[in-house]
Ligand SMILES: N=CN[C@@H](CCC(=O)O)C(=O)O
């Protein structure tokens with residue numbers, strides 16, 4: 218087991234926050250989950266690891282003490298990733314009075330002395346001294362396109378010179394350029410690029426990421442991409458939610474209607490077969506619903522067909538033109554819709570009612586100088602707002618800390634809102650808020666330890682996360698340890 222000793226002094230109660238958990242949208246102040254998240258966020262000091270401390274409070278039950286408590290000492294004890302092979306140690310036997318399978322889930326949360334008593338006979342593989350540091354949930358990136366070959370740095374120059382995203386796309390560049398290179402690449406090459414990118418995401422604090430296909434457009438290449446994602450799922454530590462995005466663009470030589478028929482009649486039946494045989498796990502279906510790409514009716518047909526084979530609907534909508542994508546997503550029971558720069562007022566209300574998450578992508582609005590999505594209005598209307606990096610050859614950003622910073626500055630989100638959007642709400646957008654996105658007993662032990670006594674530095678220091686992130690932990694196992702972090706300091 219791994220033990221963290223993040224002693225805390227609660228600084229102040231978090232402000233009102235729109236937050237989601239298990240499909241509910243609520244104010245953080247009224248909910249134990251959110252209070253827990255922020256108890257962990259407001260950590261200021263710690264004594265030496267392993268030293269007994271005194272603090273009043275309740276044992277780790279997943280219900281954290283209120284942030285109004287003057288002293289809030291929290292410990293999180295977690296199992297390591299490997300299955301226990303039978304040598305149950307004293308500590309393991311103590312926990313909840315039953316055999317612990319070392320499953321990488323959080324075993325207890327609560328006041329330090331209470332948990333110390335509960336686990337007094339436990340032995341730990343490692344104890345991490347979190348003096349002066351903060352422990353946060355691992356970040357969740359709800360929208361990425363990380364499988365591709367070639368890059369589009371030349372197009373960045375064109376855009377800086379004034380070309381629009383759609384002008385480049387219609388001239389055969391953009392997604393078409395990447396499709397050409399991705400079709401020519403081998404699965405091994407795609408996997409190598411993907412693993413490298415996932416490593417960079419992990420070092421920037423993401424422990425769960427959504428990964429889309431969508432640079433093949435033909436069945437052969439889409440499957441090649443999905444297989445690369447599947448191999449990354451088993452060969453890397455980062456969590457993956459995979460998305461079939463064969464309707465990312467209309468392939469050259471086909472009309473949108475022909476491409477729609479091809480997806481429904483050929484791609485999806487094959488995906489269903491591979492899902493059933495266990496060869497590929499695909500979680501979501503995506504379409505780029507946009508003027509000049511897939512219109513509302515084609516989008517509806519593809520998404521419905523994907524839903525019919527058990528995929529969660531999670532698609533690109535209302536980005537460059539108002540398409541009524543939000544209204545469609547709400548009607549179809551979409552789990553999430555991304556972009557939404559051009560969403561209508563009715564669409565926002567419909568998404569709130571349908572508990573359909575809005576995945577906002579600050580890097581894209583910034584890169585393409587689009588109008589910003591109306592994050593404030595969405596939050597006020599009760600939409601579950603999540604964030605994603607949208608990492609792709611157009612928006613080349615791996616870093617959720619930078620995404621949170623942009624969301625705060627450009628979309629006027631508070632830092633608390635941005636953190637919730639990049640953790641529990643992003644997990645909700647992927648259908649994983651039961652197991653990911655916050656630090657609760659029974660949830661997967663994915664977390665970050667940052668080298669600052671105030672968690673807000675992770676957002677405030679734009680581009681400073683490399684020096685701030687001290688540890689990245691997935692399923693209770695230290696995946697990344699930044700030794701330079703101590704030397705660099707955080708201020
Ligand atoms: N807008 C559509 N898809 C991506 C961009 C993909 C690309 O340009 O390669 C997005 O979410 O920003």
Ligand SMILES: [Zn+2]
Nearest residue numbers: 360362533607
């Ligand atoms: Zn995208």
